[in-house]
Amino acid sequence: MGKIELTYAWSESRVRCLRECAWKYYLTYFCAWEGWLTSAPQEKRRAYTLKQMTNLPMWVGSIVHNIIEDVITTGRQTGKWKTLEQAQHDGVQALRKGWKQSTDKRWQGSPKKNINLAEHFYQEEVDKDRLGSFKQKVLVSLKAFYEMPLFKVLQSLKKDDWLTLEDFQKFQLNTGEEVAVKIDCGFRYNGKVYLLDWKTGRVSDSVIDQLTTYSMYAMKQGWAKKPEDIIIIPIYLAAYAELGERATPHLDVTIQHMKRQAGIIRSEYPLLTKAFENKDNPSYFVKTDNEHACTRCFFRDMCPGAKTEVQEGETPF
Ligand code: SF4
Structure with a gap:
């Protein structure tokens, strides 16, 4: 290799x-x-x-x-x-x-x-x-x-209906930004593309942004011609006994969702590019001032923790 x-x-x-x-x-x-x-x-x-x-x-x-x-x-x-x-x-x-x-x-x-x-x-x-x-x-x-x-739907699928299962994939926006996705499960059913995301945590309304990226990947792959043909389902497994079908909300992604998400990715991408350009320059990377973040950080053993003073230039004040 x-x-x-x-x-x-x-x-x-x-x-x-x-x-x-x-x-x-x-x-x-x-x-x-x-x-x-x-x-x-x-x-x-x-x-x-x-x-x-x-x-x-x-x-x-x-x-x-x-x-x-x-x-x-x-x-x-x-x-x-x-x-x-x-x-x-x-x-x-x-x-x-x-x-x-x-x-x-x-x-x-x-x-x-x-x-x-x-x-x-x-x-x-x-x-x-x-x-x-x-x-x-x-x-x-x-x-x-x-x-x-x-x-039951998964059990009934034919070989060709399956699109993806826990695969790490990358795609590019038309402006060149690389995007990584890992879709838990994707398949065709009744003329639609289904993208599932298993969740064991709490029910959250903010998943639509994360899952919109999956539908962008599905469109790039040519799995669907229009967003209306994609159904995204966050599956709140631990809440299913209590919520029933409400634990598997079917989210409709629109072209507006995708445009907004592409805008977010484009605006955040320079942060990653700058970080990558400085990968051999450790002093570029400052410690957080949020001590709470350190209490659950896995790197505590090799890091003395947050710097609590916020430096000039980090905010407008
Ligand atoms: S322990 Fe260190 S690396 Fe981890 S969050 Fe705190 S400052 Fe950052």
């Missing part, structure tokens, strides 16, 4: 990281780069290890994503769909294995392949009830996946 090039593309999470703390952005995207090499300097290897860290809410979300992806992949390939009980068993096993990887510090040998929980690394107290609620969230979310009408 050839050398992997360090590049950048717009994504909502990337811009959010840069805005939260530029120093954290530097550690995540530049300092950690090639930190997987045994010959890399210690600082890079440390940044790479801390970059792979997760925490209980994020980890539970990724377990649910992984199990659903596995259920769909197996179902598509073999025509046999795992039962809910099998999926829940897999979910609990993933919790047990990951927990052991984290407590046994197996990530020290292989940070990418083993779970390293911030709660263990930073020795935070997690009470038993909270741990029980995480297991419950995995079980309830998977149950919701099997019970919602969309599951």
Whole structure:
């Protein structure tokens, strides 16, 4: 395999990281780069290890994503769909294995392949009830996946109806900006393009901006000719038992949504370009003045924390 090039593309999470703390952005995207090499300097290897860290809410979300992806992949390939009980068993096993990887510090040998929980690394107290609620969230979310009408739709799809499943993709705006997307699940059904996004967190109204980017990608790919042919569904798995169909709102994306989102991407892109141009200049990246951001930052171990004074020039005051 050839050398992997360090590049950048717009994504909502990337811009959010840069805005939260530029120093954290530097550690995540530049300092950690090639930190997987045994010959890399210690600082890079440390940044790479801390970059792979997760925490209980994020980890539970990724377990649910992984199990659903596995259920769909197996179902598509073999025509046999795992039962809910099998999926829940897999979910609990993933919790047990990951927990052991984290407590046994197996990530020290292989940070990418083993779970390293911030709660263990930073020795935070997690009470038993909270741990029980995480297991419950995995079980309830998977149950919701099997019970919602969309599951039957997925089972009925033919090979050619499938468009994407958890793939990282990039596309370019017509003005040249690179955009990264990862669509959880995309398929054709009844003449429409469906794009699904599994969510294990709280119901939020702000997802339309994030999901509009998916429909821009769908149009670029030629999956749909007009926005009205695309249906985007954020699926709030953990809330399904309580909200029923309201936990799977069908969002209509309009051309106005797309224009607005393209405008946001164009206006934020220079921040990423400037950061990339300064990737070898650590002093360009200032620490946040938001001490609260540091309390949950995975890089606390190699960073003394926020600089609380706001410098002249950062605001008009
Ligand atoms: S600990 Fe605070 S200042 Fe340091 S990288 Fe994290 S968020 Fe930024």
